[in-house]
Amino acid sequence: MKKLFQSILAFAVVAVVAAMSPGAALADMSAQLLSPWDGKKVPAGQQCRLFGGNGSTPPMVVSGIPAGAVWIIAEFNDKSYSPLSSKGGHGIVAWPVKGSKTKLFAVPGMKSRLPGGARLVKAARSTGKYASDGYLPPCSGGRGNRYAVDLKAVDAKGKILAKISNFAIGRY
Template sequence: MKLLGFTAALVMTTGAAMADMSVKLGGGWDGRKVPAGQHCRLHGGNGATPPMRVTGVPQGARWIVADYNDKSYKPLSQNGGHGRIAYPVKGATTDLPPLPGMTARLPGGAKVVKAARGTGKYASPGYLPPCSGGKGNRYTVDLRAVNANGKTLAMIRNVDIGRY
């Protein structure tokens, strides 16, 4: 009997850890086109990260780490080329608020893990909003739920946030 109880508990724990995480964009972001004004200052915008609702966040997650990328520009196309931001987890459903670009000072307990890799006039101490000048570049985000030790518990890759 004890063995059966242990097995059932193990299956439930494994199932909870394997929960499918999903994300929904908000605030006018539709994954097809970057909303007006949400691009970089170099092109007349004042962009912020897209607000997102993440569901299915696994138990034990402490942070949602977001890698923002420009898939059309190879030097910034992966591993947070436009910045890596950590948002505190608030439960199985966590809302990631819009965070300002071009700054390392973020509200709500969010933290810059890695600044954008842009250089010169494209340098940013945090998130670099879409900055292609309207050439139709494809911007994405990769999301990872991580525990207090930094172990990835779940991941969503290549979420289209829009073209600019």
């Protein structure tokens, strides 16, 4: 009887861990960049003003959003520049969710007030001449830095329901 109880308990622990594991939910959500972004090269004009651009966030479509999600939060990062390589170094923006598939429309860089219900969660951590009131578009001066975004589907209480990490948006 004791072995049966231990077997049932072990199975229950495995089932609970599997149910709580974010891996299952993470595999269901996907993202696709929209033109002119291709994930390889930052499009002309989408860099920061310091280098002659007037960049905006890349437009995307996020699919497979879990039920209960109310926001998609995007943390933009320069993976080639350590101080801005994680946790939204180039800014964090949230878009309201509209069903299991939502378009993250382009929002202008360098601004704290955003259109269409999008919200600035946190401005870029850049400083000095690179300082931004909002999202900082790619600003490496064309040195080939790798830019990526982490996407999180969150519920009304801020709980992460699904995540896509290190989604490439392009090199500049």
